[in-house]
Amino acid sequence: IVTRQAPQPKPWIDAIHAYVPGKSKGKDGKPLIKLSANENPLGTSARALEARAQAPALYPDPDSTALRAAIAAKHGLDAARVVMGTGSDELLNLAAQGYAGLGDEVIYVRYGFSVYDIAARRCGATPIVAPDADYGTDVDALLALVTDKTRVVFVANPNNPTGSYLPGGEIARLHAGLPADVLLVLDQAYGEYVAPEDDDGSLALAAAHDNVLVTRTFSKIFGLAGERIGWATGAPGLVATLNRIRGPFNVSATGQAMALAALGDDSFVEASRVHNRDERARFVSKLTALGNHGLRPLPSQANFVLVLFEGALSAEAAFDGLADRGYIVRWLPGQGLPQALRITIGKPEDMDAIAAALREMAEATK
Numbered sequence: 001i002v003t004r005q006a007p008q009p010k011p012w013i014d015a016i017h018a019y020v021p022g023k024s025k026g027k028d029g030k031p032l033i034k035l036s037a038n039e040n041p042l043g044t045s046a047r048a049l050e051a052r053a054q055a056p057a058l059y060p061d062p063d064s065t066a067l068r069a070a071i072a073a074k075h076g077l078d079a080a081r082v083v084m085g086t087g088s089d090e091l092l093n094l095a096a097q098g099y100a101g102l103g104d105e106v107i108y109v110r111y112g113f114s115v116y117d118i119a120a121r122r123c124g125a126t127p128i129v130a131p132d133a134d135y136g137t138d139v140d141a142l143l144a145l146v147t148d149k150t151r152v153v154f155v156a157n158p159n160n161p162t163g164s165y166l167p168g169g170e171i172a173r174l175h176a177g178l179p180a181d182v183l184l185v186l187d188q189a190y191g192e193y194v195a196p197e198d199d200d201g202s203l204a205l206a207a208a209h210d211n212v213l214v215t216r217t218f219s220k221i222f223g224l225a226g227e228r229i230g231w232a233t234g235a236p237g238l239v240a241t242l243n244r245i246r247g248p249f250n251v252s253a254t255g256q257a258m259a260l261a262a263l264g265d266d267s268f269v270e271a272s273r274v275h276n277r278d279e280r281a282r283f284v285s286k287l288t289a290l291g292n293h294g295l296r297p298l299p300s301q302a303n304f305v306l307v308l309f310e311g312a313l314s315a316e317a318a319f320d321g322l323a324d325r326g327y328i329v330r331w332l333p334g335q336g337l338p339q340a341l342r343i344t345i346g347k348p349e350d351m352d353a354i355a356a357a358l359r360e361m362a363e364a365t366k
């Protein structure tokens, strides 16, 4: 008699640690003000919310034609080189799946976005983690790890959860140092928060080379995280690969309509960027003043700040103290950052309250 067991996952799937999302409730289930998922504190463009009501409920346009045309027009791209995803998460996964498999290597930096590990492992590839440079991306450390087995390199710019940012010259140097058959995925989920004069040239690089894919999202500055819409651009061959393996109706009709409207609402996007720039600067300067208590906010070009706790007050205690005061932020021990909190830039009154609470806790801890 053959004894049959339950289905067994492939070993490389079994090795994956599931993504842990930012929570909106405290330990006791109490709803808290959520500054744990880098959402837009200004909400969503009113024009996008109006568009939602008009969207049909039948199958969406499988090619998101109007939305892709609008994205291409906005960024001076060829619409044929734009592909949509169910969030940029889907596109990151598809990029790994399309270009890496068993025995191949996928490189990203320590304290990089946690989806890269999942994306690499789920297609059987081996994740290779490059050391950071004081929590930032170190181009030389990444390049030093390239082997004949390297198929994909993921870099988020700005990076989550550190907020660090590589200038265009470093991105170009990274690309120039990679073999032509290695796919460089430049994840710009927070790209719209970067001051225009600090643009890192990713889109131009993707337009000019066969091995660069740029991903962007409607989840962050556009305030459409709930709709799950991302896009990617790169050479026709890269886009064709992703189109072959994506879900046929991977962006909903409401999502397409809302994203199209949000893309046209320049004043909402600009207000969001300016709010973030100003509030982030104010928050960072308040935390910098707590340096004598060991608090160290890292420089950020994104809509969050990673705060290191290097004194008596621990990140875990600060996390609990903030939750007691009604705020949930992100503590990341699972990502090797037990000494840090990632705090999304929210409304001015919330940032003031958080800074005051951190001061109070730091002063009370010996």
Ligand code: PMP
Binding pocket: 086, 087, 088, 089, 090, 113, 156, 159, 160, 187, 189, 190, 216, 217, 218, 219, 225, 228, 229, 230
């Ligand atoms: N890349 C980075 C660096 C992110 O922080 C996120 C969101 N946490 C994503 C991609 C994915 O966002 P989405 O799937 O909502 O587009």
